Amino acid sequence: MKKYAVAFILTGVAILAAYAPDYRQFSQPLAKDQEILHALNRLTFGPRPGDVEAVQKMGLKKWIDQQLHPERIAENPELTDRLKPLESLTMSPSEIATNYPPPVVVQAMMNGLLPMPADPEARARMELQAKRLKAKQEAKGDLKDKQGKGGDPLQQAMRQQVLAVTDPVERRKLIGNNTPQQVLSYDLNEAKLYRAIYSNRQLEEQMVDFWFNHFNVYMDKGADRILTSSYERDAIRPHVFGKFRDLLEATAESPAMLFYLDNWQNVSPDRPQQGRFGKQFAKQKAKQSRGLNENYARELMELHTLGVDGGYTQQDIIEVARCFTGWTINQPNRGGEFIYNDRVHDKGEKIVLGVKIPAGGGQEDAERVLDILARHPSTARFISTKLAKKFVADDPPPALIEHLTKTFRDTDGDIRAVMAAMLESKEFFSQGAFRSKVKTPLELVVSAVRATGAEVNFAIPLATQMAQLGQPLYRKIEPTGYSSANAEWVNSAALLARMNFALALTANRVPGIKVDPSQFQDDAAAAARQVLFHEPAKQTLDSIRRALEQKEPTPGLVAGLVLGSPDFQRR
Amino acid sequence: MTSRRLFLKSSALAMFGVGAAPAWLSRALYAADAPSPRKKILVAIFQRGAVDGLNMVIPFGEKNYYNLRPNLAIPKPDGTEDAAIDLDGFFGLHPALSPLKPIYDAGHMAIVQAVGSPDPTRSHFDAQDYMESGTPGRKATADGWLNRSLLAQPNPSPVRAVSLGTALSRSMRGHNEAVAIANLNDFKIRDTRGAGTFESMYDNTLDQVLNGAGRETFEAVKLMQSIQQQPYAPSGGVQYPNGPLGQSLMQIARLIKSDVGLEVAFAEMGGWDTHFNEVGARPTQGQLANLLGQFGNALAAFYQDLGDRMADVSVVTMSEFGRTARENGSRGTDHGHANVMFAFGGGVRGGKVHGEWPGLEQEQLYEQRDLQLTTDFRDVLGELVVRHLGNPRVTSVFPGYDQPKFRGIVTG
Numbered sequence: 001m002k003k004y005a006v007a008f009i010l011t012g013v014a015i016l017a018a019y020a021p022d023y024r025q026f027s028q029p030l031a032k033d034q035e036i037l038h039a040l041n042r043l044t045f046g047p048r049p050g051d052v053e054a055v056q057k058m059g060l061k062k063w064i065d066q067q068l069h070p071e072r073i074a075e076n077p078e079l080t081d082r083l084k085p086l087e088s089l090t091m092s093p094s095e096i097a098t099n100y101p102p103p104v105v106v107q108a109m110m111n112g113l114l115p116m117p118a119d120p121e122a123r124a125r126m127e128l129q130a131k132r133l134k135a136k137q138e139a140k141g142d143l144k145d146k147q148g149k150g151g152d153p154l155q156q157a158m159r160q161q162v163l164a165v166t167d168p169v170e171r172r173k174l175i176g177n178n179t180p181q182q183v184l185s186y187d188l189n190e191a192k193l194y195r196a197i198y199s200n201r202q203l204e205e206q207m208v209d210f211w212f213n214h215f216n217v218y219m220d221k222g223a224d225r226i227l228t229s230s231y232e233r234d235a236i237r238p239h240v241f242g243k244f245r246d247l248l249e250a251t252a253e254s255p256a257m258l259f260y261l262d263n264w265q266n267v268s269p270d271r272p273q274q275g276r277f278g279k280q281f282a283k284q285k286a287k288q289s290r291g292l293n294e295n296y297a298r299e300l301m302e303l304h305t306l307g308v309d310g311g312y313t314q315q316d317i318i319e320v321a322r323c324f325t326g327w328t329i330n331q332p333n334r335g336g337e338f339i340y341n342d343r344v345h346d347k348g349e350k351i352v353l354g355v356k357i358p359a360g361g362g363q364e365d366a367e368r369v370l371d372i373l374a375r376h377p378s379t380a381r382f383i384s385t386k387l388a389k390k391f392v393a394d395d396p397p398p399a400l401i402e403h404l405t406k407t408f409r410d411t412d413g414d415i416r417a418v419m420a421a422m423l424e425s426k427e428f429f430s431q432g433a434f435r436s437k438v439k440t441p442l443e444l445v446v447s448a449v450r451a452t453g454a455e456v457n458f459a460i461p462l463a464t465q466m467a468q469l470g471q472p473l474y475r476k477i478e479p480t481g482y483s484s485a486n487a488e489w490v491n492s493a494a495l496l497a498r499m500n501f502a503l504a505l506t507a508n509r510v511p512g513i514k515v516d517p518s519q520f521q522d523d524a525a526a527a528a529r530q531v532l533f534h535e536p537a538k539q540t541l542d543s544i545r546r547a548l549e550q551k552e553p554t555p556g557l558v559a560g561l562v563l564g565s566p567d568f569q570r571r
Numbered sequence: 572m573t574s575r576r577l578f579l580k581s582s583a584l585a586m587f588g589v590g591a592a593p594a595w596l597s598r599a600l601y602a603a604d605a606p607s608p609r610k611k612i613l614v615a616i617f618q619r620g621a622v623d624g625l626n627m628v629i630p631f632g633e634k635n636y637y638n639l640r641p642n643l644a645i646p647k648p649d650g651t652e653d654a655a656i657d658l659d660g661f662f663g664l665h666p667a668l669s670p671l672k673p674i675y676d677a678g679h680m681a682i683v684q685a686v687g688s689p690d691p692t693r694s695h696f697d698a699q700d701y702m703e704s705g706t707p708g709r710k711a712t713a714d715g716w717l718n719r720s721l722l723a724q725p726n727p728s729p730v731r732a733v734s735l736g737t738a739l740s741r742s743m744r745g746h747n748e749a750v751a752i753a754n755l756n757d758f759k760i761r762d763t764r765g766a767g768t769f770e771s772m773y774d775n776t777l778d779q780v781l782n783g784a785g786r787e788t789f790e791a792v793k794l795m796q797s798i799q800q801q802p803y804a805p806s807g808g809v810q811y812p813n814g815p816l817g818q819s820l821m822q823i824a825r826l827i828k829s830d831v832g833l834e835v836a837f838a839e840m841g842g843w844d845t846h847f848n849e850v851g852a853r854p855t856q857g858q859l860a861n862l863l864g865q866f867g868n869a870l871a872a873f874y875q876d877l878g879d880r881m882a883d884v885s886v887v888t889m890s891e892f893g894r895t896a897r898e899n900g901s902r903g904t905d906h907g908h909a910n911v912m913f914a915f916g917g918g919v920r921g922g923k924v925h926g927e928w929p930g931l932e933q934e935q936l937y938e939q940r941d942l943q944l945t946t947d948f949r950d951v952l953g954e955l956v957v958r959h960l961g962n963p964r965v966t967s968v969f970p971g972y973d974q975p976k977f978r979g980i981v982t983g
Contacts, residue, residue, distance in 0.1 A: 265900065293846055293847070493736070493758070496792070499765060539772060
């Protein structure tokens with residue numbers, strides 16, 4: 001009788017296993033040395049030579065705890081030195097608008113509508129820009145068709161070669177005088193890569209990347225060019241381990257997000273538009289017949305909080321949009337800050353996800369919405385799932401999601417607590433998670449640089465590589481951000497680009513980056529271990545050995561082949 | 572048949588003048604019944620971000636269009652460049668799409684109005700996903716409709732299915748071989764020392780995901796080598812626009828002319844999410860006009876470049892959903908429902924706006940705000956799959972869609 005019961009249960013399990021995804025691998029633990037490598041692969045942008053030993057010495061638990069509290073980790077002077085010349089990173093948006101003016105501001109200054117900057121250097125730059133803009137406008141016909149960004153790739157490559165051998169301060173002057181707007185994009189891109197490569201607070205950088213991507217903005221959309229730097233610095237970075245509600249608020253109020261998802265244009269259609277600006281302005285405004293704009297309201301629920309199946313309706317979107325009327329920006333192109341404009345706020349009663357928000361409210365209507373959304377059970381689940389997909393596996397086991405969701409709810413959305421729960425879970429350190437993720441282009445590029453101990457003195461060529469790999473930094477147009485799923489990054493164009501990058505890097509053909517080829521051992525297996533930090537697959541090693549039989553290996557070739565191998569694409 | 576010949580003949584004359592018609596037109600005229608020795612090719616173009624179909628093909632005969640869009644409406648055709656281009660007395664093309672008018676007039680471009688996905692979602696992400704998987708409302712579908720539209724073959728070409736760009740589009744994913752190509756010239760291992768070794772690694776790896784993609788990649792690389800040896804010059808000095816769609820279509824044309832076995836191709840263009848300042852100082856200017864200019868020029872260049880090869884090629888355009896019939900408060904439009912699709916090529920029954928027009932009066936709108944849907948996008952794609960590509964198994968290409976209603980956009 002008992003025997004039959006067991007057989008019956010076993011059959012049941014087998015049937016279940018055939019239909020449901022198999023999560024058993026997530027109960028199988030890792031070996032001790034696998035644990036350290038796994039933690040380094042997931043919580044950093046890839047191990048550097050010596051990292052495994054360092055964590056061994058400190059103890060994995062302590063190391064993880066430190067990474068969860070980045071303020072306790074001293075920063076790497078290699079990083080601070082590199083960030084120092086990137087001046088725009090510490091400027092406010094309005095300082096940026098003055099120093100690196102967008103064409104509309106240059107135009108306004110030319111027309112005398114705005115004062116020229118007082119600082120003589122900035123003023124000289126502005127005059128140069130004004131001259132250029134004028135020349136450009138006169139030659140408008142020729143420029144009409146120039147839609148493709150970046151121009152001729154050959155020219156771009158030569159330009160990067162020249163810039164790479166120039167001293168950082170001189171380099172910025174060169175770029176600044178030529179194309180001041182480009183400095184902003186260069187500074188952001190360089191800083192992002194330098195931090196990923198050199199920061200000692202690796203998990204914090206991973207989290208900044210995760211949350212920026214979650215609350216994505218697109219740097220090439222109008223005023224976001226001058227607003228993105230402050231967005232990452234002031235809205236995202238301070239909250240990556242904080243309360244989700246604070247992070248949500250910071251993004252909701254950020255000019256970068258208000259501009260990107262058009263909420264700065266979202267006004268009540270019923271409210272009078274004229275007022276303190278006088279009649280002339282009122283007439284101009286009336287012509288534009290302003291009203292509700294649903295863009296932010298929709299993405300706020302679909303992408304930032306509840307998730308697309310989180311249980312909201314089109315009517316909820318309209319109600320949320322009404323609550324956010326009047327959340328706007330004071331002169332976005334001049335780097336203005338968030339303001340609430342009560343005159344265009346919808347004063348009526350709203351019902352958001354069944355909660356009544358009484359008539360007559362003001363700025364607090366949207367605050368109320370953020371409360372409701374941040375504390376909604378769908379949000380806890382949606383955020384927990386997304387974190388697990390990024391850090392554990394593409395298809396994380398439901399038990400882990402439950403555990404993280406509960407932690408999120410129990411701690412009122414404490415991100416550090418959720419991460420800590422994940423890093424203490426058996427699922428994180430399991431065979432199911434181990435090497436199950438394919439590196440994103442950012443992870444691939446940075447991990448290759450870190451593994452080879454390369455010295456980077458100009459990071460823009462790496463940023464160019466990232467664009468070729470399908471992940472241009474700060475340039476994801478859609479509010480979805482980039483996916484962390486394997487399927488997103490495994491395709492022929494991207495694979496070829498990865499292999500080409502690997503060989504170019506170790507042959508020192510990426511400008512601005514130096515790899516010391518003498519560090520690699522002669523023996524292929526030993527050289528492979530040096531960059532993989534584990535044994536290469538037999539198939540990989542056999543392929544390399546066969547190649548070496550036929551020709552004399554040049555220094556660095558074996559390392560390049562390993563960085564382009566299937567082994568190195570996983571983390 | 573006679574009427575079709577007459578029709579083709581007259582439209583050919585209209586477009587190219589006597590003696591200047593492309594060779595395939597005369598082949599179609601005089602040997603319409605002879606089977607084509609070449610494979611049929613389907614090119615799908617996705618306008619990501621939800622294009623405003625009501626300003627792409629303007630229902631200028633609809634009075635409420637002008638009431639709903641005081642700032643955005645394109646004026647009725649008046650022969651100037653600042654108004655719609657009349658197609659049939661009711662619909663007109665956006666003036667920025669003027670390069671497509673001769674193709675329409677020649678009877679090789681069909682327009683389908685009020686078409687789209689029956690799923691009510693207004694999420695870009697979901698709607699794109701549903702359209703590309705070909706299964707509205709079903710998220711679990713792992714592969715894409717273009718991949719499923721390929722028929723099993725004994726020795727398939729490694730580049731039978733090509734997705735232009737650095738990522739393999741959702742439409743192309745699946746168990747049939749499909750590759751992503753960003754740039755044909757660059758599709759190789761640049762450092763010759765690595766080529767053979769990488770190929771052997773990826774051929775032999777036990778990593779199933781990377782093994783599959785790796786094999787497909789290196790098979791395609793070999794095939795591309797011959798193409799890369801000579802620079803590409805589009806026929807008759809045709810100039811493709813510099814934007815991404817123009818460049819993608821140029822590469823597709825190059826693949827088609829190289830006869831490497833292309834069957835389906837996918838290209839995309841983004842930027843259509845015009846919530847804010849969709850139009851400029853005049854409704855015929857600004858953001859949407861610029862995008863449509865690029866779009867129209869790219870399609871027209873492709874058509875002209877392919878010349879007589881167009882006989883085997885069909886192009887279809889789609890976007891995840893339409894935009895609100897009414898303009899919003901910031902000179903833009905929000906997410907809507909039904910939209911417009913284009914199909915053109917040798918086998919297309921063009922020169923016509925297909926589909927029932929649901930009207931734009933308040934009570935005719937979907938959820939009182941958007942254009943109603945009268946044609947399922949799978950009717951259009953399904954017809955191309957069956958009648959153009961010759962894959963009869965429409966229900967395996969569009970699972971759960973048992974009875975597509977073909978609209979007669981493909982001759983056959």
